[in-house]
Amino acid sequence: MARTRAKDFEDKRQAILDRAARIFAQGGYDRTSMAVLAAECGVSKPLLYHYYESKDGLLFDIIEGHLLELIEAVERADAPHADAVIRLRGLIRALLAAYRDADAEHKVQIDALATLPREQRDELKALERRLVDIFADAVQAVNPELDRGGALLKPATMSLFGMLNWCYMWFQEDGPLTREEYADLTTTLFVNGIRALR
8 A cells, every 4th residue: 555645745855855955965966875864864764765766866856946946036037128238137146046045956966967867867957958048048138249050159158157156166145245246246247258259
């Protein structure tokens, strides 16, 4: 007989995902066993397997949930008909705001996505492309000469992500810049650089 789900199943599953993301980020995905996860989550190993059949399943859900939250935040902030710089600044601010309190999930995405089976990896890569495409469209609006078929749009867009994706390594909430100020700084640096490209 199949085990019935408790009313708080989804809440407990989310708590396990949140804790697992921090554990993977700190100890490394490859070096963390299901036994370690169970102990760190304060549950038995059989109970952990009740929520997740495999470590890959946990990893996939951590990264998928993170990417979907980023996409939702950016799509909500997108204003395709606004001034190009204002639109890009809004997207950058939305992404950095979505990164708040998601350092572990972000680190796990960067460090461990490649370890998943190809089918799962491809599904997550499609989500990443969806996010990049929104930004690429905004970048092209800042400099229409960056033709979609040309050689500069993708490298320029990925350079912007390079500025944003790694800020978790050094950015401090109580530091000299707020997230919004860093978003504005990034926008200024990027826009001035991108407009010089031909």
